[in-house]
Amino acid sequence: MLTLSEDILTKTIRTRPDNSYKGTYGRIVLVGGNANFGGAIIMASTAAVYAGAGLVTTGTDTSNLSSLHANLPETMFVNYYDKVKLSQLVSDATTVVVGPGLGEDFHSEEVLATVLANTNADQTVIIDGSAITLLAAHKIDTPAGNLIYTPHEMEWQRLSGIKIGEQTVEANQVVQKQFNATIVLKKHHSEIYTKTDTYQLPIGTPAQATGGMGDTLAGMIGGFTAQFENQQNAVLAAVYTHSAIAEELAQSQYVVLPHQISQALPSFMKRYAN
Numbered sequence: 001m002l003t004l005s006e007d008i009l010t011k012t013i014r015t016r017p018d019n020s021y022k023g024t025y026g027r028i029v030l031v032g033g034n035a036n037f038g039g040a041i042i043m044a045s046t047a048a049v050y051a052g053a054g055l056v057t058t059g060t061d062t063s064n065l066s067s068l069h070a071n072l073p074e075t076m077f078v079n080y081y082d083k084v085k086l087s088q089l090v091s092d093a094t095t096v097v098v099g100p101g102l103g104e105d106f107h108s109e110e111v112l113a114t115v116l117a118n119t120n121a122d123q124t125v126i127i128d129g130s131a132i133t134l135l136a137a138h139k140i141d142t143p144a145g146n147l148i149y150t151p152h153e154m155e156w157q158r159l160s161g162i163k164i165g166e167q168t169v170e171a172n173q174v175v176q177k178q179f180n181a182t183i184v185l186k187k188h189h190s191e192i193y194t195k196t197d198t199y200q201l202p203i204g205t206p207a208q209a210t211g212g213m214g215d216t217l218a219g220m221i222g223g224f225t226a227q228f229e230n231q232q233n234a235v236l237a238a239v240y241t242h243s244a245i246a247e248e249l250a251q252s253q254y255v256v257l258p259h260q261i262s263q264a265l266p267s268f269m270k271r272y273a274n
């Protein structure tokens, strides 16, 4: 197993060309946030915007609209029950994030099926939170394309069938190959299973153990893959950045709040851009 290091940041984070515009940095759609878990998709969308994604749209329950825009006026909104609009948005996107706070009921399942049915092989699709739990429990076709699953250990148990105590690197690699996808297995010192290599994140702190921390990571992976060309490095750099910022904040804070990671992103990324 390789150890992920700070080098991945300078390898990935690029100085922006003068002659670029919002379209240069990806069109990302984030779908999730039912009436109970609106905060999850707001945190994911915030992370995508602050990571620098060019054009961001949030597909969520209409009850989340005013808090979404009060927190994040940069994002656009679609009612995720509007199948026609959601399908169009997803098929026009470069990058899709689905699952933060989506929930697990029949309506959540319908939204997930609509999203996955409209993705295509040219896109990067990040599958997080409830979307992973739903895929483990129901037969929903997964699309072609560059798929990135971001389970915590229990979500990985549900999806892979490997019990938490038995999630060895070897066992995880076997299932990763069957999925033909990237797996970001989140825990203390997360593991990233790409199509070619396995990495361990050597940093990270229990100050990150707070609800919404993974929703934020999903949005960051979306923001990084939307704008940086090498998709594998973009995932690795997002995972590293997430915990590197948390460690910096944890030097003077007992707990790090997910939205603080997002707020720190623009200045942190500027330090590594080249």
Ligand SMILES: NC(=O)C1=CN([C@@H]2O[C@H](COP(=O)(O)OP(=O)(O)OC[C@H]3O[C@@H](n4cnc5c(N)ncnc54)[C@H](O)[C@@H]3O)[C@@H](O)[C@H]2O)[C@@H](O)CC1
Pocket (backbone or CB within 6 Å): 036, 037, 038, 039, 040, 041, 099, 100, 101, 102, 103, 128, 129, 130, 131, 133, 152, 153, 154, 155, 186, 187, 188, 211, 212, 213, 214, 215
């Ligand atoms: N403010 C919000 O709206 C929030 C919404 N959330 C959403 O809530 C939905 C359910 O996600 P949850 O993860 O809370 O619930 P889950 O039921 O999917 O997972 C939690 C269960 O997994 C177990 N577990 C074992 N190892 C773990 C590990 N390494 N990390 C985390 N849990 C581990 C826990 O003990 C618990 O029983 C997701 O869609 C998520 O995005 C959460 O992110 C919390 C914040």
Ligand SMILES: Nc1ncnc2c1ncn2[C@@H]1O[C@H](COP(=O)(O)OP(=O)(O)O)[C@@H](O)[C@H]1O
Pocket (backbone or CB within 6 Å): 129, 151, 152, 186, 187, 188, 189, 190, 203, 204, 205, 206, 207, 208, 209, 210, 211, 212, 213, 214, 215, 216, 217
């Ligand atoms: N003790 C810890 N050390 C390092 N990282 C942690 C720790 N606890 C949680 N994290 C990180 O916080 C995130 C939690 O993700 P997740 O469980 O999906 O949260 P949520 O769904 O509430 O947003 C992961 O990136 C995980 O690696």
Ligand SMILES: [Mg+2]
Pocket (backbone or CB within 6 Å): 128, 129, 152, 214, 215
């Ligand atoms: Mg989560």
